[in-house]
């Protein structure tokens with residue numbers, strides 16, 4: 744077992760190895776674009792942009808002090824399923840193949856719809872991170888000094904980041920024509936949406952009480968509320 748002094752070094756080494764493997768897979772996937780089709784190149788570009796948007800927020804928010812969290816088995820399984828279906832399986836499949844038995848074909852116009860969805864996904868993903876700021880966390884957490892964000896895109900809908908992920912998840916099977924590497928993310932994110940959102944809203948209600956209920960009365964989850 745590494746002692747306390749060795750732990751940061753070990754962590755740094757694991758991080759460096761992960762980045763090197765990820766970069767090698769990205770390069771291999773890009774070089775195989777003829778086998779994978781042009782939709783896969785669009786998916787790879789969006790994948791890189793996703794990390795570019797998220798990484799500064801993840802780094803900054805590491806300093807947050809967490810005062811409440813929901814980390815049940817369901818949450819762990821959902822996050823693991825999303826990590827596999829949205830990142831690991833597509834990247835591995837595009838880089839080294841091996842899932843060809845589950846391929847399907849789509850016309851170019853369907854791939855083009857997947858490509859056209861990417862700017863909308865990336866804008867919403869970026870905007871929601873920018874608006875949540877220090878209050879963002881990948882898991883269900885409340886930080887010390889957590890603020891209710893009801894401005895920016897959050898003034899229009901309650902779950903813009905999940906709206907962005909819905910767009911990305913629905914576009915993935917249009918860009919990667921494979922039932923496992925492309926389509927599997929759709930049921931994985933549907934499960935996450937239906938199981939996580941009620942838990943997240945309960946966590947926010949517990950923290951903000953009436954202010955959260957008033958916010959919910961003004962907004963819907965995914966689409967802007969129509970004026971009555």
Ligand SMILES: C[S@@+](CC[C@H](N)C(=O)[O-])C[C@H]1O[C@@H](n2cnc3c(N)ncnc32)[C@H](O)[C@@H]1O
Nearest residue numbers: 878880881882883884890891892902903904905
């Ligand atoms: C992955 S983020 C997703 C945020 C939101 N559900 C969305 O789709 O844009 C999850 C964390 O954001 C925080 N959060 C969600 N809505 C919030 C709000 N309106 N104000 C402040 N924090 C919020 C909670 O701490 C939650 O654990």
